[in-house]
Amino acid sequence: MSNIFSDRINDVPKSFIREILKVTVDRSIISFAGGLPNRDLFPIEEIKEATTKVLTDDPKDALQYSTSEGYLPLRQFIAKRYLDKKGLSIDPDNILITNGSQQGLDLLGKILLNDGDDVVIEEPGYLGAIQALSVYKSTFHPIKLNDNGIDISALRDVTSKFNVKLYYSVPNFQNPSGITYTDANRQEVASIISGSRTLLVEDDPYGELRFMGSEKRSFMHLISENTVLLGSFSKIVVPSFRIGWIVARKDVMDKLIVAKQAADLHTNYFCQKILHEYLTNFDVDTHIDKIREAYRSQREAMVSAMHKYFPKGINYTEPEGGMFLWIEMPEGVSSLELFNRAIEKKVAFVPGDPFYVNKSGVNTMRLNFSCVDSATIDIGIKRLAEVINEMM
Amino acid sequence: MSNIFSDRINDVPKSFIREILKVTVDRSIISFAGGLPNRDLFPIEEIKEATTKVLTDDPKDALQYSTSEGYLPLRQFIAKRYLDKKGLSIDPDNILITNGSQQGLDLLGKILLNDGDDVVIEEPGYLGAIQALSVYKSTFHPIKLNDNGIDISALRDVTSKFNVKLYYSVPNFQNPSGITYTDANRQEVASIISGSRTLLVEDDPYGELRFMGSEKRSFMHLISENTVLLGSFSKIVVPSFRIGWIVARKDVMDKLIVAKQAADLHTNYFCQKILHEYLTNFDVDTHIDKIREAYRSQREAMVSAMHKYFPKGINYTEPEGGMFLWIEMPEGVSSLELFNRAIEKKVAFVPGDPFYVNKSGVNTMRLNFSCVDSATIDIGIKRLAEVINEMM
Numbered sequence: 001m002s003n004i005f006s007d008r009i010n011d012v013p014k015s016f017i018r019e020i021l022k023v024t025v026d027r028s029i030i031s032f033a034g035g036l037p038n039r040d041l042f043p044i045e046e047i048k049e050a051t052t053k054v055l056t057d058d059p060k061d062a063l064q065y066s067t068s069e070g071y072l073p074l075r076q077f078i079a080k081r082y083l084d085k086k087g088l089s090i091d092p093d094n095i096l097i098t099n100g101s102q103q104g105l106d107l108l109g110k111i112l113l114n115d116g117d118d119v120v121i122e123e124p125g126y127l128g129a130i131q132a133l134s135v136y137k138s139t140f141h142p143i144k145l146n147d148n149g150i151d152i153s154a155l156r157d158v159t160s161k162f163n164v165k166l167y168y169s170v171p172n173f174q175n176p177s178g179i180t181y182t183d184a185n186r187q188e189v190a191s192i193i194s195g196s197r198t199l200l201v202e203d204d205p206y207g208e209l210r211f212m213g214s215e216k217r218s219f220m221h222l223i224s225e226n227t228v229l230l231g232s233f234s235k236i237v238v239p240s241f242r243i244g245w246i247v248a249r250k251d252v253m254d255k256l257i258v259a260k261q262a263a264d265l266h267t268n269y270f271c272q273k274i275l276h277e278y279l280t281n282f283d284v285d286t287h288i289d290k291i292r293e294a295y296r297s298q299r300e301a302m303v304s305a306m307h308k309y310f311p312k313g314i315n316y317t318e319p320e321g322g323m324f325l326w327i328e329m330p331e332g333v334s335s336l337e338l339f340n341r342a343i344e345k346k347v348a349f350v351p352g353d354p355f356y357v358n359k360s361g362v363n364t365m366r367l368n369f370s371c372v373d374s375a376t377i378d379i380g381i382k383r384l385a386e387v388i389n390e391m392m
Numbered sequence: 393m394s395n396i397f398s399d400r401i402n403d404v405p406k407s408f409i410r411e412i413l414k415v416t417v418d419r420s421i422i423s424f425a426g427g428l429p430n431r432d433l434f435p436i437e438e439i440k441e442a443t444t445k446v447l448t449d450d451p452k453d454a455l456q457y458s459t460s461e462g463y464l465p466l467r468q469f470i471a472k473r474y475l476d477k478k479g480l481s482i483d484p485d486n487i488l489i490t491n492g493s494q495q496g497l498d499l500l501g502k503i504l505l506n507d508g509d510d511v512v513i514e515e516p517g518y519l520g521a522i523q524a525l526s527v528y529k530s531t532f533h534p535i536k537l538n539d540n541g542i543d544i545s546a547l548r549d550v551t552s553k554f555n556v557k558l559y560y561s562v563p564n565f566q567n568p569s570g571i572t573y574t575d576a577n578r579q580e581v582a583s584i585i586s587g588s589r590t591l592l593v594e595d596d597p598y599g600e601l602r603f604m605g606s607e608k609r610s611f612m613h614l615i616s617e618n619t620v621l622l623g624s625f626s627k628i629v630v631p632s633f634r635i636g637w638i639v640a641r642k643d644v645m646d647k648l649i650v651a652k653q654a655a656d657l658h659t660n661y662f663c664q665k666i667l668h669e670y671l672t673n674f675d676v677d678t679h680i681d682k683i684r685e686a687y688r689s690q691r692e693a694m695v696s697a698m699h700k701y702f703p704k705g706i707n708y709t710e711p712e713g714g715m716f717l718w719i720e721m722p723e724g725v726s727s728l729e730l731f732n733r734a735i736e737k738k739v740a741f742v743p744g745d746p747f748y749v750n751k752s753g754v755n756t757m758r759l760n761f762s763c764v765d766s767a768t769i770d771i772g773i774k775r776l777a778e779v780i781n782e783m784m
């Protein structure tokens with residue numbers, strides 16, 4: 001049989017990270033390669049209680065089919081939290097529950113992108129977004145991140161030359177770089193996007209995991225008509241439920257609901273009810289504080305170890321929250337080559353390559369600090385420094 | 393802002409059934425309009441036990457991210473069940489866990505269909521498939537169903553004229569018609585498809601709900617290279633978990649996994665583990681027998697009432713399983729008009745229109761018998777007969 005596949009699926013990059021993670025299953029390797037929340041911090045007892053309540057109160061409802069939009073009380077909870085935490089007034093009807101925010105990306109690509117449509121993505125960019133939007137054959141315009149956020153002059157240049165349909169951003173503690181857009185940077189982005197037809201997707205899975213610095217303004221404050229928010233409970237409650245959400249204006253939401261229904265009818269309803277039960281009966285803020293404190297101290301351990309062991313000429317970000325930081329080595333040092341040597345020394349990370357749309361053999365890499373304790377981080381970074389020293 | 397949406401999403405029909413169901417929320421209406429499994433038959437105590445076990449044995453694993461392919465022991469269970477029940481030998485690596493079989497349709501459309509690709513669909517056809525595949529801008533070739541299955545000469549005609557990429561079928565107790573392909577019909581279909589590049593999608597959510605007649609051969613027996621199976625736990629265990637699966641040959645599976653990862657990383661893992669716990673610790677066959685027996689007697693009540701009350705000239709299917717039957721009125725009688733009058737008499741059904749790709753004002757309708765008890769069915773069909781008599 002000849003090639004029967006669609007053009008779109010042939011364009012999607014395979015997940016390089018999956019391959020990397022296979023190498024790091026070896027228990028003797030200290031792995032900074034993953035991207036998982038720390039499982040030791042899951043609110044297990046609380047989830048147990050919430051589950052028991054859902055299966056006692058109205059089990060027939062909890063186990064039946066439900067609506068494509070998602071469980072209304074959960075959407076109301078999310079809306080109220082936006083108001084309480086950010087002063088954003090959002091109607092629950094403008095919220096759609098999705099299978100994690102990854103599905104939000106797929107649905108947005110589906111309803112917005114025709115072949116070749118212009119999409120701005122950060123460089124380095126979130127791999128899941130590159131994959132999800134590649135499916136819809138978008139033309140990517142990667143724009144470099146710097147310490148303040150996105151490169152404004154490059155953004156101005158791209159938006160003046162192309163009719164940008166979608167700008168995908170992770171303005172808080174970005175994956176992979178850990179970079180946060182400053183308020184000034186956001187203002188400049190907003191002034192460029194405002195009044196255009198571009199939809200700015202603000203993907204914010206880590207936003208509540210800020211452990212230093214001050215809260216920044218959401219694009220939903222600045223250019224609400226142009227902004228689509230993606231949120232997720234994966235990093236602040238549990239990932240396996242696969243529950244995230246999209247906030248979008250009405251015309252976009254109408255199309256998203258049609259697309260959601262065609263994609264899978266609705267998100268797992270049983271877990272929507274459990275999550276809502278958990279959120280309304282327990283103090284999720286206290287729980288988030290616990291995660292923040294753990295990640296903060298692990299991030300401290302990683303940055304201190306880098307300061308202590310790394311040779312001159314190695315730059316790294318110092319994130320104010322989230323789960324990742326980013327290392328840049330001198331030009332010409334290949335992180336892929338470094339990876340192979342690091343594995344021999346029993347330490348792992350993700351080479352930068354998969355986070356670029358059109359580059360390989362790069363000198364950058366992503367390190368995750370959410371899953372390794374501080375003492376082990378020190379040992380791992382010391383090993384990594386040895387490999388870097390050997391290569392330089 | 394001008395139209396920013398993709399061409400594909402503008403082609404997707406809105407769910408007419410959603411609109412219909414809104415009308416039937418009125419408790420005084422006897423509704424044959426739904427398509428839900430009977431919630432009184434959910435194995436609630438068993439699900440409770442399974443859930444407790446999952447949250448006790450290894451909760452950190454059950455709440456963490458997992459693999460795109462799905463929980464291996466669940467895929468192994470599905471493979472073993474195919475062997476035990478149908479004599480089909482299937483490798484768990486050829487099974488992908490999806491968010492209900494609806495997601496299977498979306499993923500297949502995504503990896504297979506370029507704009508305008510030719511797709512065979514049954515007439516009447518499953519609405520969810522029409523929606524899911526419309527997204528990928530397929531050219532539908534509806535082929536009529538008859539009492540034996542698909543119209544063979546029409547299928548031969550279409551496959552000789554067009555390069556059919558995908559043939560979507562529900563050969564057992566089809567939704568909406570209740571029709572089952574005979575073994576002879578399947579043989580003829582197989583001989584037409586065999587050796588071609590067409591993928592025949594055998595969607596089988598109701599297959600285990602046979603309450604009379606003999607088990608038919610799967611297309612996976614007849615033309616395994618050309619067949620993709622879709623399965624679901626929604627009708628035999630619970631729907632809210634949104635757990636279904638796809639069986640496909642290796643080259644197709646490789647693409648499906650890439651598409652699944654881009655779509656939502658993986659299916660709710662917590663519920664995959666609960667379901668597996670349920671399936672391995674309780675006797676699902678005894679549970680399915682209970683559902684079968686209930687649906688059988690409700691189907692009997694519906695068919696008897698039709699026999700008793702309906703005027704001559706009204707045809708209806710007498711399904712051997714599943715949840716639906718199909719009524720055909722004389723030419724020129726509009727089921728939409730009948731629907732409006734029926735609502736006044738407090739009885740509801742789904743007019744046939746949404747099950748056709750390119751017809752409206754049709755003389756057909758779908759009735760669901762899974763959720764109404766036999767005595768109420770008798771009253772409902774009597775009311776419906778009155779409205780039909782008035783209109784004829």
